[in-house]
Amino acid sequence: xxxxxxxxxxxxxxxxxxxxxxxxxxxxxxxxxxxxxxxxxxxxxxxxxxxxxxxxxxxxxxxxxxxxxxxxxxxxxxxxxxxxxxxxxxxxxxxxxxxxxxxxxxxxxxxxxxxxxxxxxxxxxxxxxxxxxxxxxxxxxxxxx
Amino acid sequence: xxxxxxxxxxxxxxxxxxxxxxxxxxxxxxxxxxxxxxxxxxxxxxxxxxxxxxxxxxxxxxxxxxxxxxxxxxxxxxxxxxxxxxxxxxxxxxxxxxxxxxxxxxxxxxxxxxxxxxxxxxxxxxxxxxxxxxxxxxxxxxxxxxxxxxxxxxxxxxxxxxxxxxxxxxxxxxxxxxxxxxxxxxxxxxxxxxxxxxxxxxxxxxxxxxxxxxxxxxxxxxxxxxxxxxxxxxxxxxxxxxxxxxxxxxxxxxxxxxxxxxxxxxxxxxxxxxxxxxxxxxxxxxxxxxxxxxxxxxxxxxxxxxxxxxxxxxxxxxxxxxxxxxxxxxxxxxxxxxxxxxxxxxxxxxxxxxxxxxxxxxxxxxxxxxxxxxxxxxxxxxxxxxxxxxxxxxxxxxxxxxxxxxxxxxxxxxxxxxx
Numbered sequence: 001x002x003x004x005x006x007x008x009x010x011x012x013x014x015x016x017x018x019x020x021x022x023x024x025x026x027x028x029x030x031x032x033x034x035x036x037x038x039x040x041x042x043x044x045x046x047x048x049x050x051x052x053x054x055x056x057x058x059x060x061x062x063x064x065x066x067x068x069x070x071x072x073x074x075x076x077x078x079x080x081x082x083x084x085x086x087x088x089x090x091x092x093x094x095x096x097x098x099x100x101x102x103x104x105x106x107x108x109x110x111x112x113x114x115x116x117x118x119x120x121x122x123x124x125x126x127x128x129x130x131x132x133x134x135x136x137x138x139x140x141x142x143x144x145x
Numbered sequence: 146x147x148x149x150x151x152x153x154x155x156x157x158x159x160x161x162x163x164x165x166x167x168x169x170x171x172x173x174x175x176x177x178x179x180x181x182x183x184x185x186x187x188x189x190x191x192x193x194x195x196x197x198x199x200x201x202x203x204x205x206x207x208x209x210x211x212x213x214x215x216x217x218x219x220x221x222x223x224x225x226x227x228x229x230x231x232x233x234x235x236x237x238x239x240x241x242x243x244x245x246x247x248x249x250x251x252x253x254x255x256x257x258x259x260x261x262x263x264x265x266x267x268x269x270x271x272x273x274x275x276x277x278x279x280x281x282x283x284x285x286x287x288x289x290x291x292x293x294x295x296x297x298x299x300x301x302x303x304x305x306x307x308x309x310x311x312x313x314x315x316x317x318x319x320x321x322x323x324x325x326x327x328x329x330x331x332x333x334x335x336x337x338x339x340x341x342x343x344x345x346x347x348x349x350x351x352x353x354x355x356x357x358x359x360x361x362x363x364x365x366x367x368x369x370x371x372x373x374x375x376x377x378x379x380x381x382x383x384x385x386x387x388x389x390x391x392x393x394x395x396x397x398x399x400x401x402x403x404x405x406x407x408x409x410x411x412x413x414x415x416x417x418x419x420x421x422x423x424x425x426x427x428x429x430x431x432x433x434x435x436x437x438x439x440x441x442x443x444x445x446x447x448x449x450x451x452x453x454x455x456x457x458x459x460x461x462x463x464x465x466x467x468x469x470x471x472x473x474x475x476x477x478x479x480x481x482x483x484x485x486x487x488x489x490x491x492x493x494x495x496x497x498x499x500x501x502x503x504x505x506x507x508x509x510x511x512x513x514x515x516x517x518x519x520x521x522x523x524x525x526x527x528x529x530x531x532x533x534x535x536x537x538x539x540x541x542x543x544x545x546x547x548x549x550x551x552x553x554x555x556x557x558x559x560x561x562x563x564x
Contacts, residue, residue, distance in 0.1 A: 009512050011542070011543050042519065063545065063546055065507050065544060067509065116514070
């Protein structure tokens with residue numbers, strides 16, 4: 001079970017991220033979470049948003065380079081060692097993590113880890129088998145409310 | 146030769162021109178074909194003015210005839226090749242005979258002599274050695290005069306300064322921008338002469354160099370297609386650069402109509418080699434803009450002077466002393482299929498080496514949310530460009546359609562360097 005993530009190329013000049021956020025705001029799209037990957041020369045912003053198809057459309061229309069990729073969201077107990085448990089499962093299943101970021105829910109004692117794996121299906125199976133709930137898009141939205 | 150009276154000089158030039166035209170007509174198929182198309186035969190060249198009957202040659206001819214289509218001498222007479230970048234990805238190649246090398250060396254020696262450099266001077270040659278003619282040209286010129294030559298080539302400024310100091314170097318040959326970058330060159334050294342060329346520079350730069358370092362800054366001009374450094378040089382009276390026109394016959398033409406212009410008018414410099422065998426070049430369009438002057442120079446040399454090159458009639462850029470054509474950048478980008486050849490070259494002056502940046506637009510196809518993939522893309526663009534021009538620009542990835550366009554075309558070059 002995967003969810004869609006929008007990635008946008010960020011040119012190295014002031015105001016770029018603000019432009020992207022404004023474009024989404026004007027289309028009434030909310031950002032559930034985002035993560036920035038950057039180098040000295042450019043960046044990539046990865047976002048989970050309330051409506052990814054529309055987000056991609058409006059971002060492209062505004063001249064940005066954007067693409068959509070499938071990522072895996074998994075809940076993790078918000079306590080010491082919570083993430084380590086998940087990583088142990090993935091390690092045992094021999095899946096590679098391309099990148100990952102985390103966000104906390106507004107209430108409750110859970111956080112969500114977002115992963116991009118070399119093999120999403122295999123990772124999901126391993127996580128489910130180990131009893132770590134993999135979230136679908138609807139529950140991510142629900143939980144984020 | 147430098148002081149030869151004008152009349153016998155013109156007679157010598159005519160004699161050599163007639164020889165060259167006959168030589169090339171018999172040996173270089175492209176030249177013969179173009180002459181035949183125009184109905185010109187070698188015997189039609191009766192005066193120097195008749196040179197206008199002859200077809201021009203261009204850098205693209207050297208590229209199209211790569212590697213040796215314009216060679217005049219048989220292979221057993223060729224002793225050395227020099228190459229330089231073409232206007233696109235393909236280089237140009239110049240085969241030279243021993244006599245060509247001697248003529249070139251002689252031109253460099255005449256320049257050095259004119260600058261006041263003699264046996265006993267220690268000459269540090271900080272131009273690149275190898276396929277580029279800068280290093281070897283000054284090297285042989287210096288040795289020919291009996292100077293002690295330090296063939297250090299470019300780069301490693303610290304070592305340059307150390308050897309300059311330890312060996313008592315009195316003269317250095319390099320690009321003016323490289324020298325300005327290492328102004329410390331003068332500190333605790335015996336340096337008195339700088340021999341500067343291979344890129345355009347200005348009187349202001351010369352004044353800065355002379356004021357800051359106390360050396361005398363000399364001008365040298367040359368090009369691989371014609372021979373190398375030492376085609377022309379400035380005498381101490383600084384009236385311009387004396388052209389060794391007993392070997393390199395100059396003309397100035399209107400770059401649009403291609404008609405010859407009289408002495409004194411600014412136009413494109415055209416050279417005919419009149420003693421060269423390896424690669425005879427007839428009416429070679431240098432794309433350099435200048436004018437020829439006939440006023441008598443107080444130094445007594447009769448060889449005509451040209452102004453220092455101020456501009457070009459094509460889109461060639463000189464970056465860090467290297468000739469770069471925007472077409473070469475384009476050729477490099479075409480090797481990376483995911484990027485569109487939408488680019489912009491940005492040049493800016495800094496305190497040291499000029500900043501050289503190439504902005505490339507990212508396309509949807511090229512974009513990935515994986516940072517390694519994007520870094521790799523940037524590196525592949527850099528490698529492709531570097532392998533063609535030999536320089537390492539900064540590659541910046543920018544969003545599509547953000548490079549300013551006018552009438553649908555991106556302005557390829559933003560040159561903000563101080564002139």
